[in-house]
Amino acid sequence: MQTSIIGYPRVGSLRELKFASEKYFKGEITIHELQQTAADLRVSHWKRQQENGIDFIPSNDFSFYDHLLDTACLFNIVPQRYQALGLSPLETYFAMARGYQGEHGDVKALAMKKWYNTNYHYMVPEIDDSTSIRLAGTKPFDEFLEARQHEVATKPVLTGAFTLLKLAKYTGVKQADDFVHETAEAYVNVLEKLNALGADWLQLDEPALVTDLTQEDIALFSKLYSRILSAKGSVKVLAQTYFGDVRDCYPTLQALPFDGIGIDLVEGKQSLELVRRYGFPDDKVLFAGVINGKNIWRNNYKNTLALVQELGGHARHLVLSSSCSLLHVPYSLQHEAKLSEETKRYFAFAEEKLREFAELKSILARAEDPYTNEPYRHNEELFKSVRFLGNETVQTRAAALTDTDFTRLPAFAERGAIQKAKFNLPPLPTTTIGSFPQTADVRANRFSFKKGAISETQYKQFNFDKIAECIALQEEIGLDVLVHGEYERNDMVEYFGECLDGYIFTDHAWVQSYGTRCVKPPIVWGDISRSRPMTVEYSAYAKSLTDKPVKGMLTGPVTILNWSFPREDISLKDSAIQIALAIRDEVLDLEANHIEIIQIDEAALREKLPLRKSDWHAEYLSWAIPAFRLVHSGVKPDTQIHTHMCYSQFSDIIREIDDMDADVITFEASRSDLAIIEDINTCGFQTEVGPGVYDIHSPRIPSVDELKQGLSRMLNTIDAAKLWVNPDCGLKTRGVTETWASLRHLVQAAKEVRETLPLHS
Numbered sequence: 001m002q003t004s005i006i007g008y009p010r011v012g013s014l015r016e017l018k019f020a021s022e023k024y025f026k027g028e029i030t031i032h033e034l035q036q037t038a039a040d041l042r043v044s045h046w047k048r049q050q051e052n053g054i055d056f057i058p059s060n061d062f063s064f065y066d067h068l069l070d071t072a073c074l075f076n077i078v079p080q081r082y083q084a085l086g087l088s089p090l091e092t093y094f095a096m097a098r099g100y101q102g103e104h105g106d107v108k109a110l111a112m113k114k115w116y117n118t119n120y121h122y123m124v125p126e127i128d129d130s131t132s133i134r135l136a137g138t139k140p141f142d143e144f145l146e147a148r149q150h151e152v153a154t155k156p157v158l159t160g161a162f163t164l165l166k167l168a169k170y171t172g173v174k175q176a177d178d179f180v181h182e183t184a185e186a187y188v189n190v191l192e193k194l195n196a197l198g199a200d201w202l203q204l205d206e207p208a209l210v211t212d213l214t215q216e217d218i219a220l221f222s223k224l225y226s227r228i229l230s231a232k233g234s235v236k237v238l239a240q241t242y243f244g245d246v247r248d249c250y251p252t253l254q255a256l257p258f259d260g261i262g263i264d265l266v267e268g269k270q271s272l273e274l275v276r277r278y279g280f281p282d283d284k285v286l287f288a289g290v291i292n293g294k295n296i297w298r299n300n301y302k303n304t305l306a307l308v309q310e311l312g313g314h315a316r317h318l319v320l321s322s323s324c325s326l327l328h329v330p331y332s333l334q335h336e337a338k339l340s341e342e343t344k345r346y347f348a349f350a351e352e353k354l355r356e357f358a359e360l361k362s363i364l365a366r367a368e369d370p371y372t373n374e375p376y377r378h379n380e381e382l383f384k385s386v387r388f389l390g391n392e393t394v395q396t397r398a399a400a401l402t403d404t405d406f407t408r409l410p411a412f413a414e415r416g417a418i419q420k421a422k423f424n425l426p427p428l429p430t431t432t433i434g435s436f437p438q439t440a441d442v443r444a445n446r447f448s449f450k451k452g453a454i455s456e457t458q459y460k461q462f463n464f465d466k467i468a469e470c471i472a473l474q475e476e477i478g479l480d481v482l483v484h485g486e487y488e489r490n491d492m493v494e495y496f497g498e499c500l501d502g503y504i505f506t507d508h509a510w511v512q513s514y515g516t517r518c519v520k521p522p523i524v525w526g527d528i529s530r531s532r533p534m535t536v537e538y539s540a541y542a543k544s545l546t547d548k549p550v551k552g553m554l555t556g557p558v559t560i561l562n563w564s565f566p567r568e569d570i571s572l573k574d575s576a577i578q579i580a581l582a583i584r585d586e587v588l589d590l591e592a593n594h595i596e597i598i599q600i601d602e603a604a605l606r607e608k609l610p611l612r613k614s615d616w617h618a619e620y621l622s623w624a625i626p627a628f629r630l631v632h633s634g635v636k637p638d639t640q641i642h643t644h645m646c647y648s649q650f651s652d653i654i655r656e657i658d659d660m661d662a663d664v665i666t667f668e669a670s671r672s673d674l675a676i677i678e679d680i681n682t683c684g685f686q687t688e689v690g691p692g693v694y695d696i697h698s699p700r701i702p703s704v705d706e707l708k709q710g711l712s713r714m715l716n717t718i719d720a721a722k723l724w725v726n727p728d729c730g731l732k733t734r735g736v737t738e739t740w741a742s743l744r745h746l747v748q749a750a751k752e753v754r755e756t757l758p759l760h761s
């Protein structure tokens with residue numbers, strides 16, 4: 001049985017590419033030094049795969065920034081404003097990725113978007129009417145030859161034509177359909193080139209096939225590939241899909257002359273069923289994605305072998321593959337010094353996954369009795385062993401939940417009146433989203449404490465002093481609802497992970513998020529519980545300093561889970577409920593300590609929405625929304641619950657958001673066209689709203705006038721009794737000066753607009 005990897009991580013096991021790129025951006029190393037780092041990484045990645053006997057090793061999966069940007073540049077999809085800078089190809093590439101400001105001009109970066117349901121972000125290719133799509137680069141060929149020089153035969157990988165045209169943004173009149181011909185010809189040229197170089201296979205990634213497709217989409221796909229595949233020559237073409245199943249186009253994929261079809265049997269809920277129902281053609285190779293490319297747990301060989309056996313009954317030619325690119329998992333357990341050997345046995349990062357391929361291959365080679373194989377038995381023991389002692393208290397508590405635990409009483413309108421009377425806030429109350437600038441001293445304090453250079457008392461005292469300063473300033477500038485400033489938090493998820501039992505942390509398990517930015521998600525290891533209050537001390541201290549209301553600040557269960565590596569032995573829903581119970585206890589503790597307004601952030605609620613709309617409810621929202629409700633359903637009527645989201649694209653789930661049953665929601669709106677405000681108005685949204693009136697992602701200080709205009713626009717559609725005034729997100733990445741100047745303007749603008757309102761009772 002042969003094995004195939006869809007793609008390998010690129011930044012290096014110690015993030016070498018990130019650090020080299022950042023040095024290059026700062027002018028500290030030359031382009032040649034950067035290129036050398038990149039070349040070293042590529043070779044070492046190929047060699048690792050080769051050592052583990054991988055038969056289909058990808059090339060051109062490397063990227064300096066993003067593979068979709070690579071594809072755009074390869075095909076000359078470079079907007080005029082970047083070409084006009086007159087830079088070298090690599091510099092132009094970086095200008096598209098990061099923007100450019102210098103002697104050649106001033107342009108912003110291309111837009112960036114989430115790569116399907118992952119935390120990876122791609123640069124959105126921009127096509128206008130003058131774009132001429134054609135083969136204009138050599139990257140796939142160069143890397144193929146480079147691998148060959150190192151005696152590694154590779155399968156070049158490229159974003160497929162359909163996915164490219166689907167993800168591109170069209171800024172002119174012309175749409176995807178108008179580019180079919182030239183796009184197909186560009187891919188034909190790639191195939192001609194690869195034929196000349198003697199490549200065996202070409203992998204074309206078509207993740208767009210796992211989304212909801214219309215008849216027109218399928219027609220577009222067929223049109224593109226009828227032409228492209230006619231030029232195959234002796235190169236075999238693999239249509240590689242991932243992140244779900246291809247339920248809309250499985251027959252189409254089979255009917256086209258692809259030589260291989262790659263399907264995801266991990267995330268693709270219907271993948272196996274499709275193979276059962278439609279079978280698999282004898283003249284094609286099925287690349288079966290059986291090893292999870294997104295999660296960090298060991299593969300269960302017993303289950304995999306059973307699956308492979310069943311697939312073998314349908315497909316004559318079968319190759320074992322990862323379910324998606326390994327880009328979404330960290331490199332290796334090798335550098336994890338903190339984790340015990342016992343714990344590490346359960347994990348497989350990218351390198352360990354390669355080992356799993358090698359083992360599965362050796363197990364399958366002894367077809368007569370694979371079960372006597374040593375690695376097989378080890379694996380079986382691993383899955384039989386007790387990984388951790390479950391927390392019975394949590395399990396019993398979760399099992400005992402009933403509908404009433406998910407319902408806050410009294411209903412919104414009744415408690416809203418109670419809260420209005422209690423807080424007696426002015427109309428258009430002003431507040432912030434939680435964090436204040438994480439200046440160098442704040443970070444240094446946390447770092448010194450982690451290193452053991454200062455005592456816990458010293459560490460906390462520093463934070464207390466910061467809080468006092470922050471409260472005094474908020475009072476002085478006249479904000480209505482204050483916050484403590486979140487100085488104790490490194491990150492809104494990691495902080496809670498560290499406080500909760502059941503989480504574990506790695507030293508180097510970095511995963512690329514975009515460009516040179518990587519994230520290190522914590523791992524849900526066991527049942528989640530809270531053994532002590534996590535935020536009460538700081539919030540209560542802040543509250544002791546002022547007569548104004550102070551908002552407690554928590555991260556919600558869905559966001560905590562979405563930014564972690566989840567367990568595979570229980571459902572996401574069950575993990576979310578456990579986290580929700582822990583956060584619920586924190587909410588009740590805050591309330592008991594006189595924190596009367598509590599904000600529960602769900603910044604990442606939208607991120608894990610299933611790729612197909614038809615799955616949104618059944619697979620996700622049906623537990624995500626209740627998990628949030630569980631967190632706050634136990635509070636008193638006069639405790640006000642806020643939530644915050646970092647995006648304004650929620651028109652399509654607006655009902656569900658209202659159904660979270662918070663009292664107030666703040667969200668990003670300053671950068672969008674405020675369309676969401678229309679939707680809020682028309683759908684009868686009950687929750688009070690604080691659409692961000694200025695963009696915290698830029699250091700710009702908004703003027704009072706412009707803030708007033710923003711508020712007036714909002715008041716055209718939103719009832720003044722429901723409107724809050726706030727920036728669009730936390731201020732932790734901002735500088736001190738611009739932050740306070742902007743907030744002063746915000747308070748001033750709110751005051752002036754209040755004057756113009758008819759009197760409210």
Ligand code: GLN
Pocket residue numbers: 433434435486492553601603644645646729730731732
């Ligand atoms: N309360 C958090 C903060 O202010 C929210 C962060 C976020 O939405 N990403 O930092």
Ligand code: ZN
Pocket residue numbers: 433603644645646728729730
């Ligand atoms: Zn935010």
